[in-house]
Amino acid sequence: MSAGPYLTHQLNLSSAPRAMLALAGGPSADARVFLATADQSLSVVDFPGQTSDARILAQIPLAGTAVKMAHANDRLLLSLADGRLQWLDVKVATNPKVLAILPSPGKLLDLQLDAEAAYLLLAAEAGKLRLQRWILSEGQLPQQDHVGRAISWLLMGVTGGLGLDLCAKELLQTYSLQEFVLMRSIVGVAIFLALALCWSAPDDDIWLHQWRA
Numbered sequence: 001m002s003a004g005p006y007l008t009h010q011l012n013l014s015s016a017p018r019a020m021l022a023l024a025g026g027p028s029a030d031a032r033v034f035l036a037t038a039d040q041s042l043s044v045v046d047f048p049g050q051t052s053d054a055r056i057l058a059q060i061p062l063a064g065t066a067v068k069m070a071h072a073n074d075r076l077l078l079s080l081a082d083g084r085l086q087w088l089d090v091k092v093a094t095n096p097k098v099l100a101i102l103p104s105p106g107k108l109l110d111l112q113l114d115a116e117a118a119y120l121l122l123a124a125e126a127g128k129l130r131l132q133r134w135i136l137s138e139g140q141l142p143q144q145d146h147v148g149r150a151i152s153w154l155l156m157g158v159t160g161g162l163g164l165d166l167c168a169k170e171l172l173q174t175y176s177l178q179e180f181v182l183m184r185s186i187v188g189v190a191i192f193l194a195l196a197l198c199w200s201a202p203d204d205d206i207w208l209h210q211w212r213a
Helices: 147-171 177-200
Strands: 017-023 031-037 041-047 055-061 066-072 075-080 085-089 097-102 107-113 117-123 129-135
Antiparallel strands (some): 031 041, 117 129
C-alpha cells in the first residue's frame, strides 16, 4: 500500500470558491472548513472522521465576497473584496452570527488572528508596508486605543494656544481687542473643523473610534 495521500471526503460546490480556512482535526476526529464562495456566502463544512460524507452545517450570506479569513477563539475575521472586514462568532457551527461589518482599514495584504489580537498587513503610501495589531476585548469588536496620538494632539493644541497668547501683546498693538478675539476664534474654528474632517474620514489610519499607539 502506498503512503498516501488518500481521498476521504468530497463535496460538490454550487458556486466558485474564493477563500477557505481549515481547522485542524485528528485522523479520527471531525475536521471543519470555512468556505467562502463567489455568491457572497460562507459555508461551514464538516468532515466527520467516521464517515466519508462531507456535510454543510450552516450557510450564511456575507456583506461581500470574502478573499481572506482568519480564525481564533471561535471568532472568524474575513477580508472582503471591497476592503471591508466582517467579524463573526462561529462558536456554534450550525448557527454563525455576524458581529460587525467594519470599514476598510486600507489595502489589506494579509491578516492573522490569535487569542488576543488581530494582525493586519497593509500597503501604505510610496510602496511601504504597515503592520497593525488590533486588540480583542471580550464582548467587543476588535479595537485599538489611540492614547498616544490623542495626547500628541492635546499637547499641540496647548502649545498653539500658548504661542498665540505670547503673540497677543504684539498683535494688540496693531489690532483692537475685539479684532484679536475674532481672529483667534476664526483660527480655532478652522483647526477644529480640519481635525473633525480628519477623524471622520475613512482612510487607512482610522478603523474604529479607539486606538492603541
